[in-house]
Amino acid sequence: MEVQQLLDTNEARLKAVIEATPECIKIVGPDGLVQFMNKAGLCMVEATEGQSVEGACVFDLIAPDHRATWIENHNRVCQGESINWEFDIIGLRGSRRHMETHAVPLRNSDGTYSQLAVTHDITAKKVAERALKRNEIILKGQKYALEQAVHGYPLREVLETIVRTVEEQSERQLFASILLMAKDGKHLLLGASPSLPQTYNDAVDGGEIGPLAGSCGTAAFTGEEILVEDIANNPLWANYKDLALSHGLRACWSTPILSSQRTPLATFSLYYPTEQMPAAEDRQAVELMARTAGIVIEWYKDVAERKALMAQLETRVSERTDELNNVNAALQSSNDTLEQFAHVASHDLKEPVRKIKIFTSRLQDEAGEQLNDKGKTYLHKILSSAERMSTMIEGVLNYSVQNGSQQINEKVDLNTTITEIRNDLEVLIQQKQADITVDPLPVIEGDRILIHQLFYNLLNNSLKFTRDGVPPKIVIRAVPVLPDDVASYDIIVTDNGIGFDQEQSEKIFETFTRLNSKDKYDGTGLGLSLCRKIVQRHHGTITATSEYGEGATFSITLPVLQPAPDVAQEHKLNA
Known part of the structure; x- marks a missing residue:
């Protein structure tokens, strides 16, 4: 009696444990019929408290796409194997859940086996893994x-x-x-x-x-x-x-x-x-x-x-380049025409002017005494105009030739150059009673003819633009400039002439620019323009400082040695 009571007590405890466990515990017979399922299992298959799945076929609860594998594994368990696998079920209310089961064979009284399984609902785990x-x-x-x-x-x-x-x-x-x-x-x-x-x-x-x-x-x-x-x-x-x-x-x-x-x-x-x-x-x-x-x-x-915009820009640049090329070609053609004109002027225009000057001088010598004062004035004006025209033609010719000629560099002693210029201007120097002071000057590399023309124009200007009753005083000196890359000299020419307003210091270098009346001071307005062109050709600079009525100072910076042709070309492009 006590043994039976003990057995009944243990069975009750076991049932209580099975019902309280949160996993599905079930027994499925070899034919697939549910023999037992605890409350947790009933909840998983969405069975109400009044419903029972015992006696029902468990295969109907397995998701169709998992059913064949489930039946195969069930048969293996019923043949004595212990197996773990995962599958999906579809509850009585249509919900799909993912399950993981551990199944072992349970021996029946007739010697066959049923499936005893503990099954976990791992739907949440699978959802998290898939997410x-x-x-x-x-x-x-x-x-x-x-x-x-x-x-x-x-x-x-x-x-x-x-x-x-x-x-x-x-x-x-x-x-x-x-x-x-x-x-x-x-x-x-x-x-x-x-x-x-x-x-x-x-x-x-x-x-x-x-x-x-x-x-x-x-x-x-x-x-x-x-x-x-x-x-x-x-x-x-x-x-x-x-x-x-x-x-x-x-x-x-x-x-x-x-x-x-x-x-x-x-x-x-x-x-x-x-x-x-x-x-x-x-x-x-x-x-x-x-x-x-x-x-x-x-x-x-x-x-x-952006690519379309770049293509448009490239097209515009190409068109602009073509326009510039056309303009450059036109300019080159114009320059060629100007050079041809200069040659024509040197031969065709100078000759008539020369004859005007010759015959005017003859007329002045032979008939001067027979002319009245008005005729003499007219004759003097004709001769002065012819002289100015000759000077202008010569200036245009020099300027044109300077633009187109090739520069021939050699060693140029500036002391010798200034001496030669003083000889050329000897009559004018004497007429003006000019005082010219020249400090020792350097030897530089350059085109001898162009360098001569540069300082000739500067000295001629200093002798030309003088104040009334004030003998010209001209000082020429040289100051070395030694930067890290190129050795150079500043050649400074100072005079006590009429000067100019400092605001005009750049304008005076422009072509055909005149700051003074041609009636009082002759010239073409090309001299200083030609000076700047010559200095630039020698990779130098020229500047002017002055105050009206107080004379002028010209500072010419020239390198001792001219750069090689390729370097000179690069310098020109960078400029």
């Missing part, structure tokens, strides 16, 4: 798509990466597509749709958007998402359902891809082979990847616009 896997796939796809964009991959390849990412995270349960808004804003062009049939892609490429243009065309038209869970019976697909159904497409969800300015750039669509709503996970994936697609599409659009 983590989806997130990893999405992050990887986003990263790779952006890397492709940065490295300049074709836009279609980048969009295909985005589309395949959405398909992969759904475990290939859908087909994704991106259609791009055409420039006219009225049509959609194929962007990327690698998993849909090519015949379907060809048919939708270039389709017009509108209020009844399927899911994609309508989403692009309205700027809002369009969900069609039954293509066959939805009015949005009335004109396109035969195309979709013929390719096995039964449902479609499409959402617009917007720019940073909230304007439609494209559409992102999901197609399903069954009539259904898109899963929440799929919509979340599209939301993330659509943002990436928007960034990429807008980036490529900006790049294309």
